Amino acid sequence: MPHTANRRSFIQAASLAGAALSLPAAQYSRVYGANEKLRIASVGTGGKGWSDLNGVAASPEVQVVGLCNIDSSRAHLGQAAEKYPNARQYADWRKLLDASKDIDGVLVSTPDFMHAPISMAAMHLGKHVFCQKPLSHSVHEARQMQLAAQKYDLVTQMCNQIQSHSAYRTAVHWVHSGLLGKVKEVHSWQGGQPSWPRNIPAPQGSDPVPTTVDWELWQGVAPDRHYKTGMYHPFNWRGWQDYGTGQLGDFACHILDPVFKSLKLGSPTRLTVQAPALLPESWTDRSTVRYEFPGTEYTLNRSIPVTWYDAAGVLPPRERLGSVPTDYKLPGAGSVIVGEKGSMVIPHVAMPTLFPVDQSPAGELPVIEGVDHYTQWADACRGVGQTTSHFDYAGPLTEAVLLGTIGIRFPDQELQWNAKKLEITNLPAAQEWISKSYRNGWEPAWV
Numbered sequence: 001m002p003h004t005a006n007r008r009s010f011i012q013a014a015s016l017a018g019a020a021l022s023l024p025a026a027q028y029s030r031v032y033g034a035n036e037k038l039r040i041a042s043v044g045t046g047g048k049g050w051s052d053l054n055g056v057a058a059s060p061e062v063q064v065v066g067l068c069n070i071d072s073s074r075a076h077l078g079q080a081a082e083k084y085p086n087a088r089q090y091a092d093w094r095k096l097l098d099a100s101k102d103i104d105g106v107l108v109s110t111p112d113f114m115h116a117p118i119s120m121a122a123m124h125l126g127k128h129v130f131c132q133k134p135l136s137h138s139v140h141e142a143r144q145m146q147l148a149a150q151k152y153d154l155v156t157q158m159c160n161q162i163q164s165h166s167a168y169r170t171a172v173h174w175v176h177s178g179l180l181g182k183v184k185e186v187h188s189w190q191g192g193q194p195s196w197p198r199n200i201p202a203p204q205g206s207d208p209v210p211t212t213v214d215w216e217l218w219q220g221v222a223p224d225r226h227y228k229t230g231m232y233h234p235f236n237w238r239g240w241q242d243y244g245t246g247q248l249g250d251f252a253c254h255i256l257d258p259v260f261k262s263l264k265l266g267s268p269t270r271l272t273v274q275a276p277a278l279l280p281e282s283w284t285d286r287s288t289v290r291y292e293f294p295g296t297e298y299t300l301n302r303s304i305p306v307t308w309y310d311a312a313g314v315l316p317p318r319e320r321l322g323s324v325p326t327d328y329k330l331p332g333a334g335s336v337i338v339g340e341k342g343s344m345v346i347p348h349v350a351m352p353t354l355f356p357v358d359q360s361p362a363g364e365l366p367v368i369e370g371v372d373h374y375t376q377w378a379d380a381c382r383g384v385g386q387t388t389s390h391f392d393y394a395g396p397l398t399e400a401v402l403l404g405t406i407g408i409r410f411p412d413q414e415l416q417w418n419a420k421k422l423e424i425t426n427l428p429a430a431q432e433w434i435s436k437s438y439r440n441g442w443e444p445a446w447v
Contacts, residue, residue: 038381041066041100042107043093043118046076046234048132049109052159053080055374056107056130062378066103068096071234073212091214093118100125105155105381108132111237112244114220116141117444123148124445128155128381130374133253134245135391135398140435142402143422146395147447157377157387158394160253162349166370168258171337171344171352173368175262175298179354180339182300186259187316188335189309190251190348197239198246198285199276203228221442239282245405246283247310251333251348252401253394258346259306259335264296266396267419269303273407286311289404300340308404323355406433 064084069077105128116136136142206226237243275287289308322343331347
């Protein structure tokens with residue numbers, strides 16, 4: 001029988017939630033007065049960028065002063081311009097930053113491959129940054145974003161917004177409370193089937209570019225490519241190696257987040273990936289990534305195995321899930337944390353469940369209240385509180401995820417990782433994928 005949370009035992013004390021969820025945070029001396037408006041600009045205003053913009057702008061202490069999108073149609077720049085008519089409008093993010101004296105913070109909600117170039121440029125100008133997940137397109141970029149946030153002492157937040165949901169915060173609290181005992185292993189998965197392209201060759205030929213789209217600006221730092229209707233912009237870029245990070249990059253920064261938070265994981269020491277042969281330009285449709293991390297105060301042994309699975313309908317082996325009953329229906333995406341005393345199922349965006357039922361003498365478990373991931377960043381920029389997915393946390397999480405995407409290129413070969421040196425020590429061919437090249441004239445400036 002499962003042991004689920006009971007709302008009657010809701011924990012409202014901020015001190016308890018804060019203690020359960022605390023992590024080392026960036027410094028926040030570069031902030032604006034608590035009585036001043038935070039002036040923000042959004043790069044990428046359609047799709048997820050639309051919800052990011054509205055999420056941050058929901059704070060009454062935020063003023064939207066700049067909007068940027070390479071697509072001027074209503075679904076992209078148009079609706080944002082209608083809602084925020086006093087904000088300046090741009091197609092080119094570089095021009096937005098050139099005129100950024102009145103901008104305090106920048107939202108980056110573009111495809112993955114442009115996260116780091118835009119975020120780095122903004123941080124070099126002293127702008128606080130709220131960036132979509134995954135933090136970057138390469139491991140090197142993730143490390144650079146972390147270092148830039150430290151160097152310029154900025155308030156940052158990666159948008160793995162489910163981290164702030166009550167369900168994920170509660171899962172973290174239960175682990176920190178010792179309900180599972182010391183943790184032995186973790187299994188995380190995304191068993192859905194994405195709608196974007198995967199495991200296919202690049203399309204041939206070209207189509208006319210819509211009059212609302214600046215295709216040159218959309219390509220940004222990536223190699224030149226012909227426009228194809230519906231194949232890249234506005235959504236299907238996720239399936240292409242030049243632009244996205246595949247199923248692993250799309251979901252792992254969400255689903256692995258409560259695992260990293262609850263166990264206080266950092267960088268893995270090694271990983272091995274099982275995946276089919278990768279085509280030259282698109283991502284595979286399945287992978288299994290077996291990580292090994294150094295043990296922490298919450299783990300049983302000196303190292304902790306964490307396994308990630310993604311493929312349509314895939315689920316982890318039932319015999320590895322500890323006290324989870326074999327007839328219990330696992331969610332289509334989520335994690336199982338296996339401890340000495342029991343196992344916890346963390347569905348993707350749903351309350352966790354403990355097995356067996358005798359984990360709490362009172363028969364009830366505390367629920368940790370959710371917070372607003374968006375306004376948390378806006379408040380922290382103004383000196384009120386701190387962010388919980390700042391780049392000191394999100395950087396190592398992203399690095400681990402993107403090491404998995406490198407492992408996909410080298411199936412069944414162990415990658416040994418030296419995080420301090422940013423080096424895959426045993427496989428020179430894999431090390432070449434830690435960083436990437438950039439289109440001439442678009443090279444980012446590093447710290």
